[in-house]
Amino acid sequence: MEKFTTHTTQAVPLNIANIDTDQIIPARFLKATDKKGFGDNVFRDWRFDKSGNLNTEFTLNNPIYSGSILIAGDNFGCGSSREHAAWALVGYGFKVIVSSFFADIFKGNALNNGLLPVQVSESFLSALFAAIEADANTLFEVNLETQTISIKGTDLKESFEIDPYKKTCMINGYDDIDYLLSKKELIEAFELQKID
Amino acid sequence: MKKTLFDKVWDAHVIDSIQDGPQVLYIDKHLIHEVTSPQAFNELADRNIPVFRPNQIVATADHNTPTLDQHLPVRDELSRKQLAQLSENCKKNNITLYELGHKYNGIVHVMAPELGITQPGMTMVCGDSHTSTHGAFGTIAFGIGTSQVAQVFASQCLLLTKPKSLRVTVNGTLKNGVLPKDVILYIISKLGTNSGTGYFCEYAGDVFENMSMEGRMTVCNMSIEMGARGGMIAPDTTTFDYVKDREFAPKGDEFDAKVAYWKTLPTDQGAVFDKEYYFDAEDIEPMVTYGTNPGMGIKISETIPVDNDPSFKKSLDYMNFEAGKSLIDTPINFVFIGSCTNSRIEDFRVAAEYVKGKRKADNVTAWLVPGSKQVESQIIKEGLKDIFNAAGFELRQPGCSACLAMNDDKIPQNEYCVSTSNRNFEGRQGPGSRTILASPLVAAATAIEGKIIDITKQLN
Numbered sequence: 001m002e003k004f005t006t007h008t009t010q011a012v013p014l015n016i017a018n019i020d021t022d023q024i025i026p027a028r029f030l031k032a033t034d035k036k037g038f039g040d041n042v043f044r045d046w047r048f049d050k051s052g053n054l055n056t057e058f059t060l061n062n063p064i065y066s067g068s069i070l071i072a073g074d075n076f077g078c079g080s081s082r083e084h085a086a087w088a089l090v091g092y093g094f095k096v097i098v099s100s101f102f103a104d105i106f107k108g109n110a111l112n113n114g115l116l117p118v119q120v121s122e123s124f125l126s127a128l129f130a131a132i133e134a135d136a137n138t139l140f141e142v143n144l145e146t147q148t149i150s151i152k153g154t155d156l157k158e159s160f161e162i163d164p165y166k167k168t169c170m171i172n173g174y175d176d177i178d179y180l181l182s183k184k185e186l187i188e189a190f191e192l193q194k195i196d
Numbered sequence: 197m198k199k200t201l202f203d204k205v206w207d208a209h210v211i212d213s214i215q216d217g218p219q220v221l222y223i224d225k226h227l228i229h230e231v232t233s234p235q236a237f238n239e240l241a242d243r244n245i246p247v248f249r250p251n252q253i254v255a256t257a258d259h260n261t262p263t264l265d266q267h268l269p270v271r272d273e274l275s276r277k278q279l280a281q282l283s284e285n286c287k288k289n290n291i292t293l294y295e296l297g298h299k300y301n302g303i304v305h306v307m308a309p310e311l312g313i314t315q316p317g318m319t320m321v322c323g324d325s326h327t328s329t330h331g332a333f334g335t336i337a338f339g340i341g342t343s344q345v346a347q348v349f350a351s352q353c354l355l356l357t358k359p360k361s362l363r364v365t366v367n368g369t370l371k372n373g374v375l376p377k378d379v380i381l382y383i384i385s386k387l388g389t390n391s392g393t394g395y396f397c398e399y400a401g402d403v404f405e406n407m408s409m410e411g412r413m414t415v416c417n418m419s420i421e422m423g424a425r426g427g428m429i430a431p432d433t434t435t436f437d438y439v440k441d442r443e444f445a446p447k448g449d450e451f452d453a454k455v456a457y458w459k460t461l462p463t464d465q466g467a468v469f470d471k472e473y474y475f476d477a478e479d480i481e482p483m484v485t486y487g488t489n490p491g492m493g494i495k496i497s498e499t500i501p502v503d504n505d506p507s508f509k510k511s512l513d514y515m516n517f518e519a520g521k522s523l524i525d526t527p528i529n530f531v532f533i534g535s536c537t538n539s540r541i542e543d544f545r546v547a548a549e550y551v552k553g554k555r556k557a558d559n560v561t562a563w564l565v566p567g568s569k570q571v572e573s574q575i576i577k578e579g580l581k582d583i584f585n586a587a588g589f590e591l592r593q594p595g596c597s598a599c600l601a602m603n604d605d606k607i608p609q610n611e612y613c614v615s616t617s618n619r620n621f622e623g624r625q626g627p628g629s630r631t632i633l634a635s636p637l638v639a640a641a642t643a644i645e646g647k648i649i650d651i652t653k654q655l656n
Binding site: 015016017018020022023026027028030031032033034035045050073074075078079080081082083084086101102103104105108109112113163164165166175176177179180181183184186187190191194 | 209211212218231232234235245259260272275281325339340341343346353354389393420505506507600601619622623624627628
């Protein structure tokens with residue numbers, strides 16, 4: 001997993017609530033047996049119209065927006081547990097997703113793939129959308145060490161929560177398998193005395 | 197200290213805790229399928245890590261399988277490869293697999309309970325969010341991502357922060373024609389799609405106590421649709437009777453000893469939940485959804501609410517519905533009875549009882565997709581297939597099918613489908629398709645009439 005410390009870029013706004021993982025990556029693209037290529041189909045049915053033509057109204061196709069931060073509406077990533085959603089967002093080039101609320105499984109999947117979910121207050125989320133609307137080139141800084149997100153050129157800043165263990169993993173590029181394997185003796189001892 | 201059902205099962209599986217961090221939770225059973233496991237097997241192979249406890253893993257092929265001509269090679273090349281990969285991975289790692297055509301093949305959340313793999317007091321995971329289904333047995337069961345599938349392969353454990361506790365109590369007597377699906381759609385419509393996020397939910401009260409195991413599975417199945425990682429119902433005699441004598445259930449003295457333990461699991465009187473909700477059974481009616489998430493549901497006799505939120509409007513635009521209007525008389529060309537929510541024998545009995553002696557409307561394509569080979573055999577054995585055939589319904593072979601339309605079972609663009617599945621997301625049943633979630637009874641009635649009807653008028 002890639003290490004994450006500080007990230008400063010423009011952001012892409014996607015002001016829709018309850019974006020489910022079927023929208024992020026539709027089921028018909030889940031047939032691959034590796035993690036590659038999902039980025040090509042991220043938000044497939046929103047990026048392309050029903051005849052397969054580019055939907056120029058969709059935010060990802062709007063040339064004024066760029067950057068590797070996606071700012072999305074409330075309850076991002078609900079629905080299916082498919083980790084392919086995280087692979088698709090990472091594959092497309094996103095490193096940070098900002099929302100006022102994340103679904104559980106998506107959040108875990110994102111963290112396991114070096115994609116940082118940043119949960120902010122509803123008012124700060126509105127401020128982020130407003131900043132992009134005023135100037136699509138606005139830069140945003142996400143600092144994992146200090147757990148803050150700020151709008152560059154302003155004094156608007158908010159801190160965000162992250163599990164300290166997960167933070168260590170993100171900063172150092174560790175994953176849970178290494179940790180769990182180090183507990184093998186405890187696991188085997190537990191199996192011997194387990195009730196069920 | 198008073199403990200909840202969830203606390204008791206969780207605490208019995210904690211191996212270790214990281215200071216200010218997650219806990220190491222032991223997993224008793226790991227279910228896998230073809231879509232979310234290949235990358236996890238690759239991860240282990242790349243890192244030269246063996247599968248730690250292959251005999252605690254059970255695999256089935258379900259998401260990507262065709263529901264016609266299962267004896268022939270799968271036509272879609274990518275699907276065929278994915279299924280072959282599952283077979284190869286299971287063989288290489290000594291994992292039991294119920295592949296296409298096997299007498300135990302079926303949707304992972306239908307297959308495991310009917311074989312007695314699912315038992316009270318266990319921890320169970322699967323790379324599928326509807327793993328919450330197994331909570332019906334008083335089991336901690338939840339969906340995981342593929343990285344976590346790899347973690348369980350490697351260590352039979354997961355690193356998790358203990359979720360908060362939520363209890364939904366429904367007391368009273370359900371009205372005629374109100375099915376478990378209506379109960380859960382009603383709860384989600386009241387609480388919304390993210391009310392359960394960060395929580396594990398327990399369903400309590402006499403509605404659930406009086407419900408069959410299959411009904412309880414339908415309810416727990418949709419816990420994830422209100423954001424809860426899982427849902428649970430206290431194990432009782434209904435649970436023990438269901439588990440007894442099933443293929444992989446403990447037998448004889450071992451079973452009795454288990455039952456004695458399972459009886460200690462229900463929530464202690466006076467245990468405190470972080471959040472509680474109460475509903476009256478009498479307030480619940482047959483439900484339908486009108487939008488693009490499962491929380492957007494109404495009683496079939498109600499009208500679509502008015503809301504100026506842009507996401508709400510986007511959702512109605514997609515569905516081509518208008519705020520303030522009723523869904524009654526909406527013409528429907530597709531009906532799907534199936535999915536891990538409603539593809540068990542009781543679901544087909546309800547549908548068959550309604551359609552018996554009737555004929556589907558000419559405009560309707562009605563697909564019935566059993567949850568497993570065993571359910572399929574039971575449908576035939578009970579003579580339900582003849583009833584469905586006479587009514588013009590099409591009984592297909594088991595699988596996830598049109599619930600997520602990974603195989604060829606797709607609802608065409610712009611078409612409505614009254615579906616017993618669990619998600620009405622945009623394009624879920626095929627690009628541009630429009631899903632209306634409902635019970636097997638409402639789905640069957642829709643197929644007969646060719647439009648949505650107020651079923652309550654026929655029932656009362």
